[in-house]
Amino acid sequence: MGIKVADRLLNSARALNIMEEIGIDALVATEAQNVTYASNFWALAQWLRRGPQVYAVLSRESLEEESSLIVGTGSLDLVATQDVWIKNVIRYGFFSLKGSAENAAEGDWAMAEQKRLKELFDTPQHDGPATALAEAINRMGLSKGRIGIDESGISPAVLAELKTLLPHCEIIEATQTFRKIRAVKTEAEVERLTKAAQYTERAIEATFAVAKPGMTETELSRVFLRELINAGTDPALTVLGAGVRSALPSATPSEYRLAAGDIIRFDAGCYYQHYRADISRCAILGEPTEKQNRIYQAILAGQDAALAAIRPGIPAQDIYHAAMEAARSAGIPDYERNHVGHGIGIEGYDVPNLTAQETTLLEPGMTLCIETPYYEIGWGGLQIEDTIVVTDTGYQTLMSTDRHLRILNTH
Amino acid sequence: MGIKVADRLLNSARALNIMEEIGIDALVATEAQNVTYASNFWALAQWLRRGPQVYAVLSRESLEEESSLIVGTGSLDLVATQDVWIKNVIRYGFFSLKGSAENAAEGDWAMAEQKRLKELFDTPQHDGPATALAEAINRMGLSKGRIGIDESGISPAVLAELKTLLPHCEIIEATQTFRKIRAVKTEAEVERLTKAAQYTERAIEATFAVAKPGMTETELSRVFLRELINAGTDPALTVLGAGVRSALPSATPSEYRLAAGDIIRFDAGCYYQHYRADISRCAILGEPTEKQNRIYQAILAGQDAALAAIRPGIPAQDIYHAAMEAARSAGIPDYERNHVGHGIGIEGYDVPNLTAQETTLLEPGMTLCIETPYYEIGWGGLQIEDTIVVTDTGYQTLMSTDRHLRILNTH
Numbered sequence: 001m002g003i004k005v006a007d008r009l010l011n012s013a014r015a016l017n018i019m020e021e022i023g024i025d026a027l028v029a030t031e032a033q034n035v036t037y038a039s040n041f042w043a044l045a046q047w048l049r050r051g052p053q054v055y056a057v058l059s060r061e062s063l064e065e066e067s068s069l070i071v072g073t074g075s076l077d078l079v080a081t082q083d084v085w086i087k088n089v090i091r092y093g094f095f096s097l098k099g100s101a102e103n104a105a106e107g108d109w110a111m112a113e114q115k116r117l118k119e120l121f122d123t124p125q126h127d128g129p130a131t132a133l134a135e136a137i138n139r140m141g142l143s144k145g146r147i148g149i150d151e152s153g154i155s156p157a158v159l160a161e162l163k164t165l166l167p168h169c170e171i172i173e174a175t176q177t178f179r180k181i182r183a184v185k186t187e188a189e190v191e192r193l194t195k196a197a198q199y200t201e202r203a204i205e206a207t208f209a210v211a212k213p214g215m216t217e218t219e220l221s222r223v224f225l226r227e228l229i230n231a232g233t234d235p236a237l238t239v240l241g242a243g244v245r246s247a248l249p250s251a252t253p254s255e256y257r258l259a260a261g262d263i264i265r266f267d268a269g270c271y272y273q274h275y276r277a278d279i280s281r282c283a284i285l286g287e288p289t290e291k292q293n294r295i296y297q298a299i300l301a302g303q304d305a306a307l308a309a310i311r312p313g314i315p316a317q318d319i320y321h322a323a324m325e326a327a328r329s330a331g332i333p334d335y336e337r338n339h340v341g342h343g344i345g346i347e348g349y350d351v352p353n354l355t356a357q358e359t360t361l362l363e364p365g366m367t368l369c370i371e372t373p374y375y376e377i378g379w380g381g382l383q384i385e386d387t388i389v390v391t392d393t394g395y396q397t398l399m400s401t402d403r404h405l406r407i408l409n410t411h
Numbered sequence: 412m413g414i415k416v417a418d419r420l421l422n423s424a425r426a427l428n429i430m431e432e433i434g435i436d437a438l439v440a441t442e443a444q445n446v447t448y449a450s451n452f453w454a455l456a457q458w459l460r461r462g463p464q465v466y467a468v469l470s471r472e473s474l475e476e477e478s479s480l481i482v483g484t485g486s487l488d489l490v491a492t493q494d495v496w497i498k499n500v501i502r503y504g505f506f507s508l509k510g511s512a513e514n515a516a517e518g519d520w521a522m523a524e525q526k527r528l529k530e531l532f533d534t535p536q537h538d539g540p541a542t543a544l545a546e547a548i549n550r551m552g553l554s555k556g557r558i559g560i561d562e563s564g565i566s567p568a569v570l571a572e573l574k575t576l577l578p579h580c581e582i583i584e585a586t587q588t589f590r591k592i593r594a595v596k597t598e599a600e601v602e603r604l605t606k607a608a609q610y611t612e613r614a615i616e617a618t619f620a621v622a623k624p625g626m627t628e629t630e631l632s633r634v635f636l637r638e639l640i641n642a643g644t645d646p647a648l649t650v651l652g653a654g655v656r657s658a659l660p661s662a663t664p665s666e667y668r669l670a671a672g673d674i675i676r677f678d679a680g681c682y683y684q685h686y687r688a689d690i691s692r693c694a695i696l697g698e699p700t701e702k703q704n705r706i707y708q709a710i711l712a713g714q715d716a717a718l719a720a721i722r723p724g725i726p727a728q729d730i731y732h733a734a735m736e737a738a739r740s741a742g743i744p745d746y747e748r749n750h751v752g753h754g755i756g757i758e759g760y761d762v763p764n765l766t767a768q769e770t771t772l773l774e775p776g777m778t779l780c781i782e783t784p785y786y787e788i789g790w791g792g793l794q795i796e797d798t799i800v801v802t803d804t805g806y807q808t809l810m811s812t813d814r815h816l817r818i819l820n821t822h
Contacts, residue, residue, distance in 0.1 A: 044661045048648060049759055050563070074749075077659035096747035099658070099788035110655050110667050114788045117659070121788070152461070222640055229636045232629070234646070237459060244521050247510070248488035248528070250455045256521050336507035338485075348460055377510035377525050377532070 007188050008085055009037050009346070011365075012063055015181045019060045025145035026137060027174055029056040031153030033346045034178045036274050039067075041084045043075050046153075047274075053129035053158060056086060057136045068136035073097075073125060080117035090136050092126040130161035137166060148174030183343060183351040184365040189275065190389055193344065193367050194398040196233065196270055196277035197387045201401045203227035204266050208283045208406050213260050217242055221253035224268065233270035237278060237348070241265050246282075246380040249373070260286045260410045263380040267373070269348070276348045278369050279399065280385035283406035294331045295374055296382050296405045302327030302372035303384050303403070306340055306354075310368070310388070310395040316358040323354075323372055332374060341370040344387060366390045367398070418599050419496055420448050420757070422776075423474055426592045430471045436556035437548060438585055440467040442564030444757045445589045447685050450478075452495045454486050457564075458685075464540035464569060467497060468547045479547035481540060484508075484532070491528035501547050503537040541572035548577060559585030594754060594762040595776040600686065601800055604755065604778055605809040607644065607681055607688035608798045612812045614638035615677050619694045619817050624671050628653055632664035635679065644681035648689060648759070652676050657693075657791040660784070671697045671821045674791040678784070680759070687759045689780050690810065691796035694817035705742045706785055707793050707816045713738030713783035714795050714814070717751055717765070721779070721799065721806040727769040734765075734783055743785060752781040755798060777801045778809070 015038075019027055029038040030053070032046040038056035045052035052072060059066035068088040071079060073095035101114035126132040137147060143166060149159070152175040163171065185193070207224045221240050228235050241251025242258050246265035258264070262285045269277035284292055305326030306319045323340040343350030344367055352360035354368065371385035384403050388395040426449075430438055440449040441464070443457040449467035456463035463483060470477035479499040482490060484506035512525035537543040548558060554577060560570070563586040574582065596604070618635040632651050639646050652662025653669050657676035669675070673696045680688035695703055716737030717730045734751040754761030755778055763771035765779065782796035795814050799806040 044648075044650075044663070051760070074660055078661050078663070081659065081663060081665070094749060095660070096749075097658075097660075097786050097788055098745070099790050101655075101789035104789070110665075111789070114655050114658065118788050218643070222643075225640045226637055229633055229640060229646075232633075235640075237455075239455075244512075244525050247508075247525065248492065249485055249506070249508075250489050252455070252489070252492060254492070254521075334509070338505060338507075349462070375508050375510075377508055377529050378512035378515070378522070379510055 007040070007083065009040055009186060009188050011181055011184055011186050014184055015058060016060060016063065018177060018181055019148070022148065022177065023146060024148040024172065024174070025060050025142050026140060026147050027058045027060070027177065028133070028147060028149040029058070029178065030150045031175070034150050034153065037178070037182060037346050039069055039084055039086045041069055041079065041082060041086070042274055043071065043078060045075060051155070053155060055129070055133055057133070057140070059140050061140070066140050068139070070129060070132045070136060073121070076120045077117050080120055081113050088136070088139070089120060089123065090126060090132045091120065091123060092128050092132040094125065097121055128158070130158045130165060133162055134165035137169065142169065144168040146170045146172065148172050148177055150175045150178055179351050182345055184363050185345060185367050185389065189345060190367065190398070192273050192275035193277070193387060196272035196275050197279055197398045198400050199228065199231040199233050199272060200269050200277040200279055201281070201399060203231065204268065204281050205401065208264070208408055211258060211264060211283065211285060211408055213258050213285065213410055215258050216255050217245065217253040218255060220264070228270045233272045236271050236276060237267070237269045239267035241381065244378060244380055246382070247375045247377050248381070249375055258285055261289070263292065263382060265381050265383055267383055267385065275346055276344055277387065278344055278348050278385065279387060280371060280373070280383040281401070281406065282382050282384070283408050285408050286410045288405060288407065292382070293405070298327050298331030298335070299372040299374050299382055299384055300403060301330035302335070302340070303370055303386070306370045306372070307388065307395060310362065310390060312362050312364050312390060312392065314362055316352040316354050316360050316362060317356055319354050319370070320356050320358070327372055335374070337372070340372055341368055341385070343367065344369050362390050364390050364392050418451070418494065420451055420597060420599050422592060422595055422597050425595055426469060427471060427474065429588060429592055430559070433559065433588065434557060435559040435583065435585070436471050436553050437551060437558050438469045438471070438588065439544070439558060439560040440469070440589065441561045442586070445561050445564065448589070448593055448757050450480055450495055450497045452480055452490065452493060452497070453685055454482065454489060456486060462566070464566060466540070466544055466565070468544070468551070470551050472551070477551050479550070481543045481547060484536060487531045488528050491531055492524050499547070500531060500534065501537060501543045502531065502534060503539050503543040505536065508532055539569070541569045541576060544573055545576035548580065553580065555579040557581045557583065559583050559588055561586045561589055590762050593756055595774050596756060596778050596800065600756060601778065601809070603684050603686035604688070604798060607683035607686050608690055608809045609811050610639065610642040610644050610683060611680050611688040611690055612692070612810055613642065615679065615692050616812065619675070619819055622669060622675060622694065622696060622819055624669050624696065624821055626669050627666050628656065628664040629666060631675070639681045644683045647682050647687060648678070648680045650678035652792065655789060655791055657793070658786045658788050659792070660786055669696055672700070674703065674793060676792050676794055678794055678796065686757055687755055688798065689755055689759050689796065690798060691782060691784070691794040692812070692817065693793050693795070694819050696819050697821045699816060699818065703793070704816070709738050709742030709746070710783040710785050710793060710795055711814060712741035713746070713751070714781055714797070717781045717783070718799065718806060721773065721801060723773050723775050723801060723803065725773055727763040727765050727771050727773060728767055730765050730781070731767050731769070738783055746785070748783070751783055752779055752796070754778065755780050773801050775801050775803050
């Protein structure tokens, strides 16, 4: 226990500023990603499916002392075994756990976990998530407060019950508030995003290293997935298409067999400690054709221009226009895209979106995927996608490999 | 294309009956699992995150001819490459795809996919998901119809727009309707669930086969995950705890090192073609103690009694009571549980839940996980969980391994 401030995912200063700006006394995370972001707590059941109710309640007056975590009794073991910085844990519902760990040896961490679990288990049991959440808000002295609740994860029945339990509270929706807070990353988040991106890069390179004519996309994808497993990540997205199938935007690995001259396009990523990677690298199995080279150089020029445009204070749409103009000048006159990238974090699509319409101003600490894919039915697709963080003066890449088109041996 | 009726996930007869029962003319799936269930179509973006809008609209009057699939243009390639039985595809939104595949050779399936993609791409583009969904309902002649919409996956803004586009429709919520339909499985579903369970069993056995003192839980979990990847499944749930950590209900693999005498408890599963496994097997690294044996025999007796109670027409709560009484008589007098299992299908928790309160009557074709875990802080946990299908006279297991406690060599 006792997580260091530097290891917190939550951008505390930004959260408190935004809570003040919109005039709320507490901010309640209810959806899996927001709960983990707000508390560092990962609730297995909540990530696995919709339904299980877990909340993090952030106090504006005393973030450190008065924030609370609301969790079902059956998930208390995850609290006992994780570094969660929120001190107050309020549990609800019945779950049978016998035994005790009174004699847990100090040096034995596995027994110390059992002891913490027993302590958590011995706290009062609340009837359900609504009573537990109301208790948290009442303990904060906010029975007449203004509360922002992330509406995306709370069940409608619980929300209705909560309103009857807290008749004098003003409750407002706050899912978009979380997205706004999450747009500017903390150090701990950038570290996780960096590892997610770099483990994915390594898995892609390991897959390119074994690609040869006759292998199927499925076989290739398993090389990639095993590398991700070995790195301790969880696979998230494996778009992998070869030959004409590289033109399929969401190419699902198939029994298609690689042939000499094929493009191999990866658009892929994993979760590393719940943070997403989403990157792209491409290879040619053999010598590239003139068209393969021309298209690749054009989308590379587009990505280069996007990267060169990045600096704090500019609207996100400027990046879009920079990329489009460069790709069009450099070899694809009719290049078209909805967007040339997007924010990334604990979700694959964070704020901002890099479209022609997006006026959000870039800020240092935003993490962005910059991508310029090209898809042509009957021919193939090529793509480059990198993850970067906006700095005070421009950007810094989170990645470790360069952006050239890989040329693979055919034997 | 041209999926066989036997390969359909949807229980068409049950869906039509229930639509008639509640008096709706069309039923709209909006959430990832319900869309896949209703159409066999798997939309990557929708499964990966909340937000992307994909719908399947089932027509009561003419399920075969008039049902529609609503999909963003950027996901059309997934329609072109999958077996989707719904004939009408309505797309919305801009996505840039150049090229053509007019000369696609008949024998080259990869080019044939490109040709289908081009055909889909050449259909009219609708502005957004609301206009596309309204178009589907209008084409069915249901502009004054009664429409059930799965409220769990449609965005509130789209639903509001839809109501203005279809002012004379009566719209009712239908998420629970899907859960009710899905409770009784089709052959295609049972086949997927069987493979999911059996691939998980094999991965567990392969992991037990290499377990030895000194290995960490993390190392063990990677053996398990690689086996799942090699089998072509996607990992979903890897609860794996050894020694005292086997008492942690959601044990997350850690750096704990196995010691002789430890319990190894798996509660785990994968996705096989989007269908879930959730099973449990346990082993002892060495000779079991008297208590390990006694507890295991008691929970096995509980599971045996639950299985013996299964037959069509009984309320689900009877299974709960049978399991509890047997486990208490057989060696754990104070055995307590919230439930002794649950339905399973395209979601990990389908109808019914096997609790003391559940009055749902069992029907042939329901697939159930039957589980009797025992958790004791400071000692450990043991569990048995199997997946079965209710038959006309009782049940049939979907699994291939027996239920004894595994005894592993320590060298």
